[in-house]
Amino acid sequence: MTAEKIDITSTELVSKKYRKRSAFVAIWNRLKKNKGAVLGLVILVLVTLLAIFAPVIYNYESDVIEQNVMNRLKPPSAEHWCGTDDLGRDILARIVFGARYSLAIGVVSVIISLIFGVTLGAAAGYVGGAFEDVIMRITDIFSSIPSILMAIAIVSALGKSTFNLMVAVGVSSTPTFVRVARAAVLSVRGEEYVESARAIGMRDWKIILVHILPNCVSQIIVQATLRVAQAIIASAGLSFLGLGVPAPAPEWGSMLSAGRAYIRNSSYLTIFPGLAIMITVLSLNLIGDGLRDAIDPKLKR
Numbered sequence: 001m002t003a004e005k006i007d008i009t010s011t012e013l014v015s016k017k018y019r020k021r022s023a024f025v026a027i028w029n030r031l032k033k034n035k036g037a038v039l040g041l042v043i044l045v046l047v048t049l050l051a052i053f054a055p056v057i058y059n060y061e062s063d064v065i066e067q068n069v070m071n072r073l074k075p076p077s078a079e080h081w082c083g084t085d086d087l088g089r090d091i092l093a094r095i096v097f098g099a100r101y102s103l104a105i106g107v108v109s110v111i112i113s114l115i116f117g118v119t120l121g122a123a124a125g126y127v128g129g130a131f132e133d134v135i136m137r138i139t140d141i142f143s144s145i146p147s148i149l150m151a152i153a154i155v156s157a158l159g160k161s162t163f164n165l166m167v168a169v170g171v172s173s174t175p176t177f178v179r180v181a182r183a184a185v186l187s188v189r190g191e192e193y194v195e196s197a198r199a200i201g202m203r204d205w206k207i208i209l210v211h212i213l214p215n216c217v218s219q220i221i222v223q224a225t226l227r228v229a230q231a232i233i234a235s236a237g238l239s240f241l242g243l244g245v246p247a248p249a250p251e252w253g254s255m256l257s258a259g260r261a262y263i264r265n266s267s268y269l270t271i272f273p274g275l276a277i278m279i280t281v282l283s284l285n286l287i288g289d290g291l292r293d294a295i296d297p298k299l300k301r
Helices: 002-032 035-052 060-063 091-127 127-144 145-159 162-189 192-199 204-215 217-240 252-262 268-295
Strands: none
Touching: 002 035, 002 268, 035 091, 035 268, 060 091, 091 127, 091 162, 091 204, 091 217, 091 252, 091 268, 127 162, 145 162, 145 217, 162 204, 162 217, 192 204, 204 217, 217 252, 217 268, 252 268
């Protein structure tokens, strides 16, 4: 009898793994058919590789932060492909290293908002009642404040640093994930497998983690991908206003801010950092749209 139970359990585990793998393969196959998503994925991989291997391509001390007034404001050339800034630093080198800051800020800030937003949203959707009303009213209050103003207030209160910038952007994005997680939980809270888990005495937190959130992860992943793009724009905006990554660290928004004084005669100072932001954000939006179409069960045939 014990051997039979073990065989049945093993078969169920294998079947479960196979179903998960089949679902992943199906999503990947649909994603590959989306040319925009594939293009976005290729661009994002290239930007990520540049960020990872930036110290191999350029020397941070000599190419990125060392000032050389003899080379200031040189236009694009074979020696400096994107030209040099007002302090003689290579713009392309700063853009490549700036990718490390922008991607890190975007990813970490979304992780922060995911942790708080999904936790509060899932709890509100599952518990309901007065607890849900309180959480959602607080979320409404935060949602009524423009995210950029909230981020400015947080950075001004905490001080300028890379970590504080991540926290500010993450907190300002939290209401979005609260709403997404709550809506996703509400859509599956009444399913039979959730009722069965309650009937056998499983704890609420375990039901949420084991049975509810895994079935809501698709919506959360799509929203997270899109929010990374928005977080990069928000961090660049804060750096443009002088509230982002402290100088002389290369950050795309601060490069735009520094180059605006020379936009008439040396427009490349703003064109190339602006293109870096635009291309990276565009790639993430293309991936997010592709994931949404690939995961959406209504598109399954």
